[in-house]
Amino acid sequence: MKIRKKITIWISGAALLSTIVFSSIIFWELSEEPFKLIDEENQHMAKTLAERIRAARGVMDGLNLDDMPYDPDHYWIMAKDGAGRILYSSKLTEFTDLTLSTKKARYLIERQIPRSQIWLQQDNNGDVMFRVTVFRENTGDQFMEIRIGKPVEDLEEELIELGIHIGASLFLCATGIVILSHVLAGRILRPISTIINQSREISDRYLDKRIPLGKNRDELYELSVALNTMIDRIQHSFNRQREFIGNASHELKSPITLMMLAQEDVLMSENLSPSAEKSMIKQLETSRRMSHLVKNLLDLSRMEQQETxxxxxxxxxxxxxxxxxxxxxxxxxxxxxxxxxxxxxxxxxxxxxxxxxxxxxxxxxxxxxxxxxxxxxxxxxxxxxxxxxxxxxxxxxxxxxxxxxxxxxxxxxxxxxxxxxxxxxxxxxxxxxxxxxxxxxxxxxxxxxxxxxxxxxxxxxxxxxxxx
Missing domain, CATH: 3.30.565.10 (Histidine kinase-like ATPase, C-terminal domain)
Structure with a gap:
């Protein structure tokens, strides 16, 4: 995997993780805040109803529900004493029961109530979500439990719509982050790409080229300086090697030629014995191979130095x-x-x-x-x-x-x-x-x-x- 892809993945992953965590926190806060307000509203209703029940001494016919904070008919309300006797029940209790065995002080519960019975902003299936708050009070001689449930079907739909909007925003953000990360990774690696391209152009034929230094004295600047220094040493070594091969070959050419001439003169002598003549012929062949080798070395050195x-x-x-x-x-x-x-x-x-x-x-x-x-x-x-x-x-x-x-x-x-x-x-x-x-x-x-x-x-x- 290329470094650009790795950088893109890491930047995108970190940015997406941060975005998802931040969006989750925002969604949690946005969804919890309305429920807190509803719980406070239910709690206020429960306290007011408890005061009215105590004032009526537990007699439902004597309850005065005038001047209640909110209309009790818009809530599911069930008030019971310690013996389980119903002290008060609202109109919505006729359509469903929101009582649970749990001892939670507040909870969400969904019930199905047909639209033909009452309109509570049900969905197409007739389901209604309630936010239930349980208020318990013990005054010493009397225990009272009041459960108040407020229909929150419209709030549920708003939260679902909010979740869809946040999800769509996350998708758009993810797409933008990936594209931006890819572009950003390319910009980060652009100096490295320049160094790579310049390094590819530098060979034994073009050792005079150098990697251009950037304006910022960052790590890439130091890398370019180090590579240029290394190329300087390589070029110096190449030049010394070429000079040595050329000089050595040139110096060897004359002695070998003189040696071959001397051997040929000896072979022209009529006083040589057969064994000496055979030995001299072998020496002359060896000298000719050496001459051929020196000539090749000179040719190779000349081509490497001139390259024209x-x-x-x-x-x-x-x-x-x-x-x-x-x-x-x-x-x-x-x-x-x-x-x-x-x-x-x-x-x-x-x-x-x-x-x-x-x-x-x-x-x-x-x-x-x-x-x-x-x-x-x-x-x-x-x-x-x-x-x-x-x-x-x-x-x-x-x-x-x-x-x-x-x-x-x-x-x-x-x-x-x-x-x-x-x-x-x-x-x-x-x-x-x-x-x-x-x-x-x-x-x-x-x-x-x-x-x-x-x-x-x-x-x-x-x-x-x-x-x-």
């Missing part, structure tokens, strides 16, 4: 034909069959010298690691609106799957002993990959069909590659 292309319109099919012409003798000597299936032009914008070197390395690699005898190389080319794709397939031993991701690493060899015997330096594919990257292309090696090893190169079409 001299682009021009060229045809890859013609360039590949030139490469095969240079390898005609080698292919004939190793008895390798060539199937060039490119039938049309493959136009690209690129550096002809570097692309020539790219296919020299790839075809040389296909020849070196082909079958000892009766090998085969197939080459295919296709073009599209976006670019050109070239496939080189050669017969040979299958590449272990775990080695395929590392084939383009410098000095990496799948079979160390066999690679050394074939004269490989371990830099050919690394140089090829560097050339393809300079042209904004892609290169892949995989085990192809029919026991073939497949190398695929994709290069942009007529678009100029990015230059540095």
């Amino acid at each position: 292309l001299h682009t021009d319109q060229l045809d890859l099919s013609e360039l590949i034909d030139r490469v095969f012409d240079d390898y005609t003798d080698v292919l004939a000597e190793k008895e390798i069959r060539i199937q060039n299936q490119i039938r049309s032009a493959l136009p690209v914008m690129g550096d002809s010298e570097k692309l020539f070197r790219l296919f020299v390395n790839l075809i040389d690699n296909a020849i070196r690691y082909n079958l000892p005898a009766g090998g085969e190389i197939k080459i295919k080319g296709t073009k599209s609106k976006t670019g050109v794709c070239v496939e080189i397939l050669n017969s040979g031993s299958k590449i272990p799957e775990q080695d395929i991701p590392r084939l383009f690493e410098q000095f990496y060899r799948v079979e160390k002993s066999r690679s050394q015997a074939l004269g490989g330096s371990g830099l050919g594919l690394a140089i090829a990959r560097k050339i393809v990257i300079l042209h904004n292309g892609r290169i892949e090696i995989s085990n192809g069909p029919d026991q073939m090893i497949q190398t695929t190169v994709w290069l942009p079409g007529n678009r100029y590659p990015e230059q540095t």
Whole structure:
């Protein structure tokens, strides 16, 4: 789960929880306050009725209900003495009984009273909600219990409507909170997104770029400073490494050349014994491999330091034909069959010298690691609106799957002993990959069909590659 979703969930959850708790408290207070007023009203009625009953000495015919706070006929009232004798009952007691065995001083109770009997603002089913208050008084010589119930069906409907409105408001608030949280999370993470995008652009080719520092000296500012400092150290290390490879390769080139010349002069001598001549030939082959390795190191170092292309319109099919012409003798000597299936032009914008070197390395690699005898190389080319794709397939031993991701690493060899015997330096594919990257292309090696090893190169079409 992305951080933005996590922040959205946490902010929304906290805000919704706070809103639900606050709304519940408000709803509770709004619903309790009317009942408190009704309880006070019932209590006042009960006290007044108790005084009138005491004044009438328990005789119902002598009760004077004039000047009561409210009309008793609008209430369900039942007054009893300690013996259970009814001292007073209102008109509503004829339609229902609100007495419960509970000893609660106040409670809500719902009863069904048909509208045809009396109108108490019943709902469609004839149900009426009553708020009942129990008043008990013991004056020493007399015990009295008065139950007063007030119809609150209209209040119940108002509370239900209030609950629906609060629920709808909560839904709208929840929707707004989620949207706002998502936007807020995006704004919080926007500097981090900028850092991520800038970090993706910074590679071994663009180590001179830095993450822009924000105006606020907050934690993100400190993170950007720390990353820029780290990139400074990496760039310094890369530059030192490139300089070392270039300088070391350049310094080694002259001594190796002199050593090869000396060995060739010795081989031209007629006084060498067969064993000495054989030993000198081995030394000369080793020197030539060292010279080839130094040359590759110089080429790789030069490309990494300069990273410039001299682009021009060229045809890859013609360039590949030139490469095969240079390898005609080698292919004939190793008895390798060539199937060039490119039938049309493959136009690209690129550096002809570097692309020539790219296919020299790839075809040389296909020849070196082909079958000892009766090998085969197939080459295919296709073009599209976006670019050109070239496939080189050669017969040979299958590449272990775990080695395929590392084939383009410098000095990496799948079979160390066999690679050394074939004269490989371990830099050919690394140089090829560097050339393809300079042209904004892609290169892949995989085990192809029919026991073939497949190398695929994709290069942009007529678009100029990015230059540095």
